[in-house]
Amino acid sequence: MAEKLRIGVLGSGKGSNLQSIIDNVAAGKIPVKIACVVSDVEEAYILERARKHGIEAIYIPPGKHKTKLDAESEAQYVKCLKDRGVGLGVLAGFMRMLKEPFIEAFPNRIINIHPSLLPAFRGLEAWKQALDYGVRYTGCTVHFIEMGMDTGPIIMQAVVEVKDDDTPETLHQRIQVQEHRIYPEVIRLIAEGRVAVKGRKVIVR
Numbered sequence: 522m523a524e525k526l527r528i529g530v531l532g533s534g535k536g537s538n539l540q541s542i543i544d545n546v547a548a549g550k551i552p553v554k555i556a557c558v559v560s561d562v563e564e565a566y567i568l569e570r571a572r573k574h575g576i577e578a579i580y581i582p583p584g585k586h587k588t589k590l591d592a593e594s595e596a597q598y599v600k601c602l603k604d605r606g607v608g609l610g611v612l613a614g615f616m617r618m619l620k621e622p623f624i625e626a627f628p629n630r631i632i633n634i635h636p637s638l639l640p641a642f643r644g645l646e647a648w649k650q651a652l653d654y655g656v657r658y659t660g661c662t663v664h665f666i667e668m669g670m671d672t673g674p675i676i677m678q679a680v681v682e683v684k685d686d687d688t689p690e691t692l693h694q695r696i697q698v699q700e701h702r703i704y705p706e707v708i709r710l711i712a713e714g715r716v717a718v719k720g721r722k723v724i725v726r
Protein backbone atom coordinates (compact mmCIF):
# COMPACT_ATOMS: atom_id res chain seq x y z
CA MET A 522 0.00 0.00 0.00
CA ALA A 523 1.22 3.52 -0.80
CA GLU A 524 2.67 5.50 2.11
CA LYS A 525 0.23 7.95 3.65
CA LEU A 526 0.77 11.65 3.05
CA ARG A 527 2.51 13.12 6.11
CA ILE A 528 1.21 16.49 7.24
CA GLY A 529 2.76 19.04 9.60
CA VAL A 530 0.31 21.35 11.37
CA LEU A 531 1.46 24.85 12.39
CA GLY A 532 -0.53 26.93 14.86
CA SER A 533 -0.23 29.67 17.44
CA GLY A 534 -3.47 29.30 19.41
CA LYS A 535 -6.04 26.97 20.85
CA GLY A 536 -5.93 24.44 18.02
CA SER A 537 -9.61 23.67 17.48
CA ASN A 538 -8.88 23.14 13.78
CA LEU A 539 -6.12 20.69 14.70
CA GLN A 540 -8.67 18.85 16.84
CA SER A 541 -11.07 18.52 13.92
CA ILE A 542 -8.23 17.12 11.77
CA ILE A 543 -7.20 14.68 14.53
CA ASP A 544 -10.82 13.52 14.92
CA ASN A 545 -11.26 12.98 11.18
CA VAL A 546 -7.97 11.08 10.90
CA ALA A 547 -8.95 8.91 13.88
CA ALA A 548 -12.32 8.20 12.25
CA GLY A 549 -10.51 6.96 9.13
CA LYS A 550 -11.94 9.79 7.01
CA ILE A 551 -8.61 11.33 5.91
CA PRO A 552 -5.75 9.12 4.70
CA VAL A 553 -2.90 11.13 6.26
CA LYS A 554 -0.46 10.82 9.12
CA ILE A 555 -0.03 13.89 11.35
CA ALA A 556 3.77 13.86 11.58
CA CYS A 557 4.12 16.82 13.95
CA VAL A 558 2.54 19.98 15.31
CA VAL A 559 4.76 23.05 15.45
CA SER A 560 4.13 26.36 17.20
CA ASP A 561 5.78 29.75 17.58
CA VAL A 562 4.07 30.11 21.01
CA GLU A 563 5.54 27.85 23.69
CA GLU A 564 2.40 27.71 25.85
CA ALA A 565 -0.10 27.46 22.95
CA TYR A 566 -2.85 24.93 23.67
CA ILE A 567 -2.40 23.47 20.18
CA LEU A 568 0.85 21.84 21.44
CA GLU A 569 -0.97 20.39 24.44
CA ARG A 570 -3.67 18.92 22.20
CA ALA A 571 -0.99 17.28 20.05
CA ARG A 572 0.73 15.74 23.10
CA LYS A 573 -2.60 14.42 24.39
CA HIS A 574 -2.96 12.50 21.15
CA GLY A 575 0.62 11.22 21.08
CA ILE A 576 1.64 13.56 18.24
CA GLU A 577 5.10 15.12 18.36
CA ALA A 578 4.69 18.74 19.55
CA ILE A 579 7.51 21.16 18.81
CA TYR A 580 8.05 24.77 19.84
CA ILE A 581 10.36 26.74 17.55
CA PRO A 582 11.04 30.30 18.76
CA PRO A 583 10.08 32.80 16.05
CA GLY A 584 12.82 35.34 16.70
CA LYS A 585 12.44 39.06 17.21
CA HIS A 586 9.84 39.96 14.55
CA LYS A 587 6.14 40.20 15.40
CA THR A 588 4.44 39.24 12.13
CA LYS A 589 6.98 36.92 10.47
CA LEU A 590 9.72 34.48 11.41
CA ASP A 591 13.39 35.46 11.59
CA ALA A 592 15.44 33.97 8.76
CA GLU A 593 17.17 31.46 11.08
CA SER A 594 13.86 30.51 12.66
CA GLU A 595 12.23 30.04 9.26
CA ALA A 596 15.08 27.72 8.23
CA GLN A 597 14.47 25.68 11.39
CA TYR A 598 10.76 25.34 10.58
CA VAL A 599 11.58 24.11 7.07
CA LYS A 600 14.20 21.64 8.36
CA CYS A 601 11.83 20.39 11.07
CA LEU A 602 9.13 19.58 8.49
CA LYS A 603 11.55 18.15 5.91
CA ASP A 604 13.27 15.93 8.53
CA ARG A 605 9.87 14.42 9.34
CA GLY A 606 8.98 13.71 5.72
CA VAL A 607 6.15 16.26 5.67
CA GLY A 608 4.52 16.57 2.25
CA LEU A 609 1.83 19.07 3.19
CA GLY A 610 2.07 22.03 5.60
CA VAL A 611 -1.25 22.87 7.24
CA LEU A 612 -1.54 26.32 8.83
CA ALA A 613 -4.20 26.22 11.54
CA GLY A 614 -4.23 29.60 13.23
CA PHE A 615 -0.51 30.22 12.62
CA MET A 616 -0.30 33.97 13.09
CA ARG A 617 2.89 34.77 11.17
CA MET A 618 3.49 35.25 7.46
CA LEU A 619 5.77 32.80 5.70
CA LYS A 620 8.47 34.10 3.35
CA GLU A 621 10.18 32.79 0.19
CA PRO A 622 12.45 30.12 1.70
CA PHE A 623 9.49 28.40 3.34
CA ILE A 624 7.14 28.77 0.37
CA GLU A 625 9.80 27.67 -2.13
CA ALA A 626 10.58 24.59 -0.03
CA PHE A 627 6.89 23.55 -0.27
CA PRO A 628 5.53 24.86 -3.59
CA ASN A 629 1.72 24.59 -3.54
CA ARG A 630 2.16 22.29 -0.55
CA ILE A 631 1.15 24.69 2.24
CA ILE A 632 -2.48 25.45 2.93
CA ASN A 633 -4.11 27.97 5.25
CA ILE A 634 -7.55 28.52 6.70
CA HIS A 635 -8.77 32.09 7.01
CA PRO A 636 -11.95 33.22 8.82
CA SER A 637 -13.55 35.26 6.01
CA LEU A 638 -14.64 34.91 2.40
CA LEU A 639 -11.38 35.99 0.77
CA PRO A 640 -10.44 38.35 -0.80
CA ALA A 641 -12.59 40.27 1.71
CA PHE A 642 -11.17 40.95 5.17
CA ARG A 643 -7.61 39.73 4.97
CA GLY A 644 -5.46 39.97 8.10
CA LEU A 645 -6.30 39.80 11.78
CA GLU A 646 -9.71 39.18 13.41
CA ALA A 647 -11.43 38.88 10.05
CA TRP A 648 -14.75 38.01 11.73
CA LYS A 649 -14.65 41.33 13.59
CA GLN A 650 -13.75 43.20 10.38
CA ALA A 651 -16.80 41.61 8.71
CA LEU A 652 -19.09 42.55 11.61
CA ASP A 653 -17.79 46.13 11.73
CA TYR A 654 -18.24 46.48 7.95
CA GLY A 655 -21.84 45.31 8.15
CA VAL A 656 -21.77 42.48 5.61
CA ARG A 657 -24.73 40.05 5.63
CA TYR A 658 -22.60 37.03 4.80
CA THR A 659 -19.07 36.05 5.69
CA GLY A 660 -17.44 32.65 6.16
CA CYS A 661 -14.12 30.92 5.82
CA THR A 662 -11.64 30.10 3.08
CA VAL A 663 -9.03 27.38 2.61
CA HIS A 664 -6.30 28.44 0.19
CA PHE A 665 -2.76 27.66 -0.90
CA ILE A 666 -0.06 29.90 0.49
CA GLU A 667 1.89 32.20 -1.78
CA MET A 668 3.80 35.42 -1.16
CA GLY A 669 1.33 38.02 0.09
CA MET A 670 -1.07 37.93 2.99
CA ASP A 671 -4.11 35.67 2.54
CA THR A 672 -3.87 35.89 -1.25
CA GLY A 673 -3.15 32.38 -2.61
CA PRO A 674 -5.36 30.25 -4.91
CA ILE A 675 -8.66 29.37 -3.22
CA ILE A 676 -9.51 25.70 -2.71
CA MET A 677 -12.80 25.82 -0.77
CA GLN A 678 -15.06 28.34 0.95
CA ALA A 679 -18.08 28.12 3.24
CA VAL A 680 -20.65 30.85 3.81
CA VAL A 681 -21.93 31.98 7.21
CA GLU A 682 -24.86 34.39 7.60
CA VAL A 683 -24.30 37.35 9.92
CA LYS A 684 -27.13 37.79 12.43
CA ASP A 685 -28.34 41.16 13.71
CA ASP A 686 -27.45 40.29 17.29
CA ASP A 687 -24.05 38.73 16.53
CA THR A 688 -21.07 39.66 18.66
CA PRO A 689 -17.53 39.03 17.39
CA GLU A 690 -17.48 35.89 19.56
CA THR A 691 -20.78 34.38 18.35
CA LEU A 692 -19.90 35.07 14.71
CA HIS A 693 -16.42 33.55 15.08
CA GLN A 694 -17.95 30.49 16.76
CA ARG A 695 -20.26 29.85 13.79
CA ILE A 696 -17.41 30.43 11.34
CA GLN A 697 -15.34 27.88 13.25
CA VAL A 698 -18.09 25.26 12.90
CA GLN A 699 -17.64 25.62 9.13
CA GLU A 700 -13.83 25.65 9.42
CA HIS A 701 -13.94 22.34 11.24
CA ARG A 702 -15.99 20.91 8.38
CA ILE A 703 -14.10 22.20 5.32
CA TYR A 704 -10.46 21.99 6.49
CA PRO A 705 -10.48 18.20 6.96
CA GLU A 706 -12.39 17.91 3.68
CA VAL A 707 -9.70 19.83 1.78
CA ILE A 708 -6.92 17.77 3.38
CA ARG A 709 -8.74 14.62 2.29
CA LEU A 710 -9.04 15.87 -1.31
CA ILE A 711 -5.33 16.75 -1.42
CA ALA A 712 -4.34 13.41 0.14
CA GLU A 713 -6.38 11.65 -2.54
CA GLY A 714 -4.50 13.60 -5.25
CA ARG A 715 -7.65 15.33 -6.44
CA VAL A 716 -6.50 18.97 -6.20
CA ALA A 717 -4.53 20.74 -8.96
CA VAL A 718 -3.49 24.40 -9.26
CA LYS A 719 -3.78 26.14 -12.65
CA GLY A 720 -2.64 29.74 -12.26
CA ARG A 721 -5.08 31.43 -9.89
CA LYS A 722 -7.58 28.60 -10.16
CA VAL A 723 -7.78 25.40 -8.21
CA ILE A 724 -9.32 22.40 -9.96
CA VAL A 725 -10.90 19.74 -7.74
CA ARG A 726 -11.60 16.44 -9.46
Ligand code: GAR
Binds near residue numbers: 567700
Ligand atom coordinates in the same frame (compact mmCIF):
# COMPACT_ATOMS: atom_id res chain seq x y z
C1 GAR B 1 -9.22 30.19 13.04
O1 GAR B 1 -10.46 30.84 13.07
C2 GAR B 1 -8.45 30.55 11.78
O2 GAR B 1 -9.29 30.75 10.69
C3 GAR B 1 -7.78 31.82 12.20
O3 GAR B 1 -7.36 31.59 13.52
C4 GAR B 1 -8.29 30.70 14.14
C5 GAR B 1 -7.52 29.58 14.81
O4 GAR B 1 -8.36 28.80 15.58
N1 GAR B 1 -6.68 32.13 11.35
C6 GAR B 1 -6.37 33.36 10.96
O5 GAR B 1 -6.95 34.35 11.33
C7 GAR B 1 -5.17 33.44 10.03
N2 GAR B 1 -5.14 34.71 9.34
P1 GAR B 1 -7.90 27.44 16.22
O6 GAR B 1 -6.54 27.69 16.91
O7 GAR B 1 -8.97 27.09 17.19
O8 GAR B 1 -7.77 26.44 15.12
